[in-house]
Amino acid sequence: MGAEVVILGGGVGGTIAANLVAKQTQGRAHVTLVDATGIHVYQPGFLYVAIGQEQPAALQRPESQLLRHDVSLAVDRAMRVDPAAHTVSLESGRKLRYDKLLLATGSRTMMGEVPGALGAYDFYTMAGAKRLFKALEAFKQGTIVIGVAGIPYKCPPAPVEFAFLLDDYLRARGIRDKTEVKLLSPLNRAFTIEATSKLVQPILAERGIELTGFFNVESVDPVARTVTSLEGETMGYDLLILVPPHRGQEVIEKSGLGDERGWVPVDKNTLKHTQFADIWAVGDTTSIPISKSGSVAHYEATVAAAEIAAEVKGEAPPAHVYDGKVMCFLETGQGKATTIRFDYDHPPVSPAPARRWHWAKALFNKTYWHTVPQGRLP
Amino acid sequence: MSAIQIDKTIDARGMACPGPLMNLIGAIRQGQLGQVFEVLSSDEGSKTDIPAWVAKAKHELVEVVQDGDYAHFVVRKAR
Numbered sequence: 110m111g112a113e114v115v116i117l118g119g120g121v122g123g124t125i126a127a128n129l130v131a132k133q134t135q136g137r138a139h140v141t142l143v144d145a146t147g148i149h150v151y152q153p154g155f156l157y158v159a160i161g162q163e164q165p166a167a168l169q170r171p172e173s174q175l176l177r178h179d180v181s182l183a184v185d186r187a188m189r190v191d192p193a194a195h196t197v198s199l200e201s202g203r204k205l206r207y208d209k210l211l212l213a214t215g216s217r218t219m220m221g222e223v224p225g226a227l228g229a230y231d232f233y234t235m236a237g238a239k240r241l242f243k244a245l246e247a248f249k250q251g252t253i254v255i256g257v258a259g260i261p262y263k264c265p266p267a268p269v270e271f272a273f274l275l276d277d278y279l280r281a282r283g284i285r286d287k288t289e290v291k292l293l294s295p296l297n298r299a300f301t302i303e304a305t306s307k308l309v310q311p312i313l314a315e316r317g318i319e320l321t322g323f324f325n326v327e328s329v330d331p332v333a334r335t336v337t338s339l340e341g342e343t344m345g346y347d348l349l350i351l352v353p354p355h356r357g358q359e360v361i362e363k364s365g366l367g368d369e370r371g372w373v374p375v376d377k378n379t380l381k382h383t384q385f386a387d388i389w390a391v392g393d394t395t396s397i398p399i400s401k402s403g404s405v406a407h408y409e410a411t412v413a414a415a416e417i418a419a420e421v422k423g424e425a426p427p428a429h430v431y432d433g434k435v436m437c438f439l440e441t442g443q444g445k446a447t448t449i450r451f452d453y454d455h456p457p458v459s460p461a462p463a464r465r466w467h468w469a470k471a472l473f474n475k476t477y478w479h480t481v482p483q484g485r486l487p
Numbered sequence: 488m489s490a491i492q493i494d495k496t497i498d499a500r501g502m503a504c505p506g507p508l509m510n511l512i513g514a515i516r517q518g519q520l521g522q523v524f525e526v527l528s529s530d531e532g533s534k535t536d537i538p539a540w541v542a543k544a545k546h547e548l549v550e551v552v553q554d555g556d557y558a559h560f561v562v563r564k565a566r
Contacts (some may be wrong), residue, residue, distance in 0.1 A: 301509060340545075
């Protein structure tokens with residue numbers, strides 16, 4: 110009997126790790142991936158669904174098609190982990206025993222935590238993106254406000270990117286001159302990263318997108334159509350788009366594996382749980398103060414998989430640890446994009462926006478299904 | 488460091504993004520009035536960002552202490 114490796118979550122991190130652990134242990138481990146829906150969703154595409162440039166069906170595939178044949182898929186919901194007994198209880202009543210456990214459950218969005226915000230639009234879930242697209246199609250004129258209602262949230266540059274794509278969308282519809290677009294940033298610049306903010310702020314100004322800094326959304330008055338910040342400012346809107354607050358999954362909170370928001374504390378290099386020797390976490394799931402993004406989940410999954418495989422085989426831990434690498438694309442509208450790259454030791458750099466980065470992003474989005482989940486990209 | 492009771496420490500050393508300030512804002516949002524938060528940051532930008540946000544949001548910057556290659560920022564949630 111080989112070791113039992115259980116992976117919770119069939120997103121980018123969990124899927125890569127499942128495939129790599131199975132490959133690297135060469136029959137010495139039995140890998141089971143547990144996912145509540147059995148459907149793998151490419152979340153970076155939500156942004157495009159919201160402006161009608163992508164079909165929802167193109168962003169989803171059955172998880173079973175992305176896993177190696179020697180990985181078992183359990184379409185079931187993980188309800189509770191018992192780290193002392195090394196078991197995971199599933200909604201169906203099934204109980205899985207594990208020798209090594211990887212938590213890749215990601216984050217969930219909690220719009221209801223913001224008073225008055227339940228009717229606000231978002232592009233952080235498939236349902237939210239579809240609903241926003243309908244609202245934009247019906248929109249004729251007025252003020253569109255884009256704000257951030259909780260930190261941390263997935264993909265820090267997404268609100269800026271959405272503002273640029275929205276500007277393009279409104280111009281194409283011929284209603285840009287009747288629409289004010291306001292971007293509310295949690296910081297005193299467009300976005301977390303200073304170098305990239307310096308690059309995009311002049312472009313925001315050029316497109317007539319009004320930036321308000323240090324505006325962390327605290328509450329919404331849907332009757333008066335106003336949004337108020339943690340810092341004490343109030344702003345009116347006709348259509349409000351919010352980045353909802355995020356938190357870890359219920360199974361993490363119920364099992365006592367995370368902090369007060371359900372984020373799992375792990376070593377920032379090895380991704381091993383700070384309290385439990387046989388548990389790792391990757392991606393949005395962790396409390397590491399680094400971007401919650403697909404690229405982080407991707408790089409972390411390759412490290413966690415190698416660590417788990419080495420332990421299963423009784424080998425020394427791999428020399429390569431997670432170095433804080435983040436890489437993302439940022440659309441700047443009008444067919445151009447830039448990239449953002451950094452790690453724990455190197456500050457972020459972004460090249461001048463160019464068409465080739467827009468095409469690189471589009472190509473990545475299309476080829477994702479055949480490269481990333483399988484662990485074919487480093 | 489002076490003898491201030493710290494309720495929560497955020498070790499953001501070596502982190503460029505989402506950044507020490509974002510972690511502080513998240514902690515303050517979740518925190519209770521009067522609680523004291525300490526942020527450890529090696530990011531040079533924190534020296535301007537954190538005091539600027541604390542002033543704008545009307546909280547209290549209790550102290551900033553440089554400790555080798557990083558700084559401690561101590562902030563009290565004031566409203």
